[in-house]
Amino acid sequence: MSADAGISATAEPTPVELMTIAGSRLLRDGRVVFAGVGAPLEASVLAKRLHAPSLTIVLEGGSIGPRMLPGRLPVSTNEMRAAHDAFMLTSINELFLYGQRGCYDYGFIGAGQLDQYGNVNTSFIGDPDHPKVRLPGSGGANDIVSSCREVMIMTRHEPRRFVERVDFITSPGYLRGPESRRAAGLVRNRPVAVITDLALLGFDEASGRLRLDALQPGVTEADVHANTSFELLVSDTVAELAAPTEQELAELRWLRDGEHSKTATRREVTPAP
Numbered sequence: 001m002s003a004d005a006g007i008s009a010t011a012e013p014t015p016v017e018l019m020t021i022a023g024s025r026l027l028r029d030g031r032v033v034f035a036g037v038g039a040p041l042e043a044s045v046l047a048k049r050l051h052a053p054s055l056t057i058v059l060e061g062g063s064i065g066p067r068m069l070p071g072r073l074p075v076s077t078n079e080m081r082a083a084h085d086a087f088m089l090t091s092i093n094e095l096f097l098y099g100q101r102g103c104y105d106y107g108f109i110g111a112g113q114l115d116q117y118g119n120v121n122t123s124f125i126g127d128p129d130h131p132k133v134r135l136p137g138s139g140g141a142n143d144i145v146s147s148c149r150e151v152m153i154m155t156r157h158e159p160r161r162f163v164e165r166v167d168f169i170t171s172p173g174y175l176r177g178p179e180s181r182r183a184a185g186l187v188r189n190r191p192v193a194v195i196t197d198l199a200l201l202g203f204d205e206a207s208g209r210l211r212l213d214a215l216q217p218g219v220t221e222a223d224v225h226a227n228t229s230f231e232l233l234v235s236d237t238v239a240e241l242a243a244p245t246e247q248e249l250a251e252l253r254w255l256r257d258g259e260h261s262k263t264a265t266r267r268e269v270t271p272a273p
Contacts, residue, residue: 013244015156015197017252018216020046021244023108023154023195031105032056034144037077039154040108043195045073046252058104060140062095064088071258077139096140099147102188107148109141111155113166116209116230118173118191120145120153121166128168138170145171150192157196162228174208181208199224200241204233214239 013021016039023043027033029052035044041059045068048055058064060077066086068074074082083089098104112135113121122141126132145151151173155161173191174181181190194201200214211233212224217240225232244252 011249013249017244017249019154019156019195019197020252021248022200022216022241023152024050024248026152026193026195027052027055027106027108030054032058032103033106033108034058034060034099034104034148035106036060036109036139036141036144037074037082038110040110040152041068041073042252042255043154044108045255046248049251049255050248058095058098059083060092060095062090062092064090064095068255069258070254071256073255092140096143096147099143102147102149104144104148105150107144107151107189109144109151109153109171111153111161112136113161113163114153114155114194115163115166115173116232117175117177118151118153118194118203118208118210119166119169119175120171120173121168122170123168125167141171145173145189145191146186147189149189151189152193152195153191154195157198157224157227159227159229162230164230174203177208178205198227201232202235207233209233211235212238214241216241217243 020039020043024046027044027047033044033055035041035057044057048057056065059066059082061082063083063086065088066082066084069081069084072081111120111122122135123137124131124134172184172186175184191203194210198216198219199212201210202213204211213235215238221238
């Protein structure tokens with residue numbers, strides 16, 4: 001594939017790009033994010049490049065503070081690309097012990113299914129004895145949502161994903177409400193946001209249910225409700241998210257496509273100490 005085959009910065013953002021950029025904007029400088037591979041990792045790297053140079057990225061394979069190679073983002077947490085130029089490599093056990101000690105500000109994961117309380121299923125769809133679909137499984141996602149202070153989830157907004165009740169709780173959200181989460185011993189942290197290609201969702205503090213807070217550009221409330229298989233709470237004021245900037249798109253496409261991207265900027269960010 002030649003460099004000329006890359007996507008132009010002026011091309012319209014794809015649904016995945018919309019939610020990745022929206023997710024990146026939620027990450028603050030000087031914090032630590034435990035990121036899953038895929039869109040959560042892309043959002044984390046994008047945030048570090050654009051507005052959070054001292055954001056520390058942690059990956060399940062044991063790498064702390066890695067620097068991703070554009071065009072060669074890891075598809076697994078257990079490959080060496082996930083550890084490129086990391087300032088610490090440790091065991092998976094140690095990595096999760098840091099989480100139990102409260103060292104991670106953000107947990108950022110994906111979801112196969114998601115219910116109104118933010119419970120995530122990444123195990124299977126259908127009858128557990130005869131599943132229709134086998135999903136990737138938990139990996140470290142349960143540990144991430146059970147120990148990181150603020151939990152964010154990123155997924156495409158579709159009726160088959162946003163379901164009344166997940167087929168299996170791989171990673172707990174509010175379970176059946178805030179009291180049930182506390183009763184399960186999850187008292188130090190909480191889910192705070194779900195980022196999709198249609199909207200930004202928050203959680204109602206009293207009920208623990210998902211709430212529509214903001215819309216992606218050009219999306220209506222009706223679009224969101226039509227793609228949600230349960231009754232979604234709605235904020236008193238529903239904002240519209242700012243459209244991706246050319247710089248955000250250029251950086252994201254370079255991170256994803258590397259030298260094959262027409263948008264490749266070469267600004268480097270100094271690693272966090």
